[in-house]
Amino acid sequence: MDFYFSADDDTGAAATAEALRVLEGKWKIIIICQLFAAKGPIRFSELERMIDGINQKMLIQQLRQLENDGIIARTVYPQVPPRVEYALSNAGIALGPAMEALIDWEEERRRIMHTEFAAS
DSSP: OOOOTTTTOHHHHHHHHHHHHHSSSSSSSHHHEEEETSSSSHHHHHHHHHSOOHHHHHHHHHHHHHTTTTTTEEEEEEESSSSEEEEEHHHHHHHHHHHHHHHHHHHHHHHHHHHHHOOO
């Protein structure tokens, strides 16, 4: 697949900028990866335990942003204490191939960097 962005057509650049806005920040991609790994809905407390170094306030903020952007779905069960679960939405699930490609790219980048570093 060839990618070509001309100076006259900013559609690709605009879409890329919007995608990066949705995924920006230290925690969003980590949250998305954990939701993929969970293979189903996961409770807030479980997600918090799975993500080393994130505090409760930051996790709530990031989850809220991902929900507002349509990447995750939040389900609140009417019980005491309240039970809240998070799962990837259809838009979040659609990120799967892009996430896999990003991981593949990073592995290739590391291989290239290691090869170039070893050669110098």
